[in-house]
Amino acid sequence: xxSGIFKPRNPKMAQxxxxxxxxxxxxxxxxxxxxxxxxxxxxxxxxxxxxxxVTAIIPREIFMMVRDTQRPSINQPETDQSxxxxxxxxxxxxxKLHLMEILRNDPTLSYVQxxxxxxxxRSSVQxxxxxxxxxxxxxxxxxxxxxxxxxxx
Numbered sequence: 001x002x003s004g005i006f007k008p009r010n011p012k013m014a015q016x017x018x019x020x021x022x023x024x025x026x027x028x029x030x031x032x033x034x035x036x037x038x039x040x041x042x043x044x045x046x047x048x049x050x051x052x053x054v055t056a057i058i059p060r061e062i063f064m065m066v067r068d069t070q071r072p073s074i075n076q077p078e079t080d081q082s083x084x085x086x087x088x089x090x091x092x093x094x095x096k097l098h099l100m101e102i103l104r105n106d107p108t109l110s111y112v113q114x115x116x117x118x119x120x121x122r123s124s125v126q127x128x129x130x131x132x133x134x135x136x137x138x139x140x141x142x143x144x145x146x147x148x149x150x151x152x153x
Contacts, residue, residue: 009054096132099125100151103138107148 008014017023030047037044046057095118102114111122111129118125129149132138139150 009052095128096137099128099132100137103149104151107150108146109149 014023023029034044043059045059048055048057098118099114102117103109109117111125114120114129115122115125129138133140137152139152141147141150
């Protein structure tokens with residue numbers, strides 16, 4: 001976030017990303033990343049330049065968040081892993097209930113569509129839906145590519 005001349009480390013890759021619309025100007029990426037972390041009230045990542053490359057160290061709190069849960073504050077003290085277990089179970093239960101509600105409203109949604117709604121990868125959605133099927137709370141009817149979901153009350 002200092003002024004100066006910026007040049008891409010790999011000009012050919014940078015050109016591809018620029019043409020695809022992922023890059024708007026050279027040297028703005030770091031500033032945009034830091035602003036996004038600040039806007040989300042998250043601890044900023046640490047960047048280390050080493051051996052001709054850049055390593056980004058992103059605090060784990062970001063990956064532990066699930067949509068619609070409280071975002072951790074930068075000033076919150078770090079918690080012990082044993083303290084997280086009940087909270088994680090609650091979040092998993094809430095996510096399962098949320099998935100069932102989504103499928104009640106639109107039983108024809110695919111793994112990818114649900115993943116986009118929840119900000120999750122397709123395989124994560126599939127694992128959670130498979131768990132609901134094993135618990136007897138959900139059933140899939142029809143072909144795997146296009147069927148529909150039935151929520152069992």
